[in-house]
Amino acid sequence: QVQLVESGGGLVQAGGSLRLSCVASTPSFSLYAMAWFRQAPGNEREYVASISSSGSITDIADSVKGRFSISRDSAKKTAYLQMDSLKTEDTAVYYCAADPRGNYYVRISPVYTGQGTQVTVSS
Numbered sequence: 001q002v003q004l005v006e007s008g009g010g011l012v013q014a015g016g017s018l019r020l021s022c023v024a025s026t027p028s029f030s031l032y033a034m035a036w037f038r039q040a041p042g043n044e045r046e047y048v049a050s051i052s053s054s055g056s057i058t059d060i061a062d063s064v065k066g067r068f069s070i071s072r073d074s075a076k077k078t079a080y081l082q083m084d085s086l087k088t089e090d091t092a093v094y095y096c097a098a099d100p101r102g103n104y105y106v107r108i109s110p111v112y113t114g115q116g117t118q119v120t121v122s123s
Contacts (some may be wrong), residue, residue, distance in 0.1 A: 022096030
């Protein structure tokens with residue numbers, strides 16, 4: 001069982017930036033593809049970004065491309081989501097996910113998902 005703990009959410013004005021962190025409990029962090037999702041009230045969960053286990057392959061959803069980036073630090077067992085030029089429509093709970101099967105599965109049906117961190121963007 002892998003525990004994922006997100007942090008870094010909060011209240012920010014439109015145009016601002018936040019960096020979310022996701023710490024994984026597993027010593028095998030480097031074997032897991034990681035992803036971020038978000039869910040706004042009344043909406044379905046939306047895929048945001050993913051990164052391969054090696055960190056060499058990243059993917060960003062079109063809705064946030066050019067504003068968000070994903071990275072990871074295996075030594076710290078942490079994945080990051082850098083969010084710049086935030087918009088009010090980015091307001092959501094952001095979830096971290098992990099899957100040892102790779103990028104495809106972490107995007108569509110991740111094995112592990114964290115509890116989420118709230119991001120609120122004010123106008």
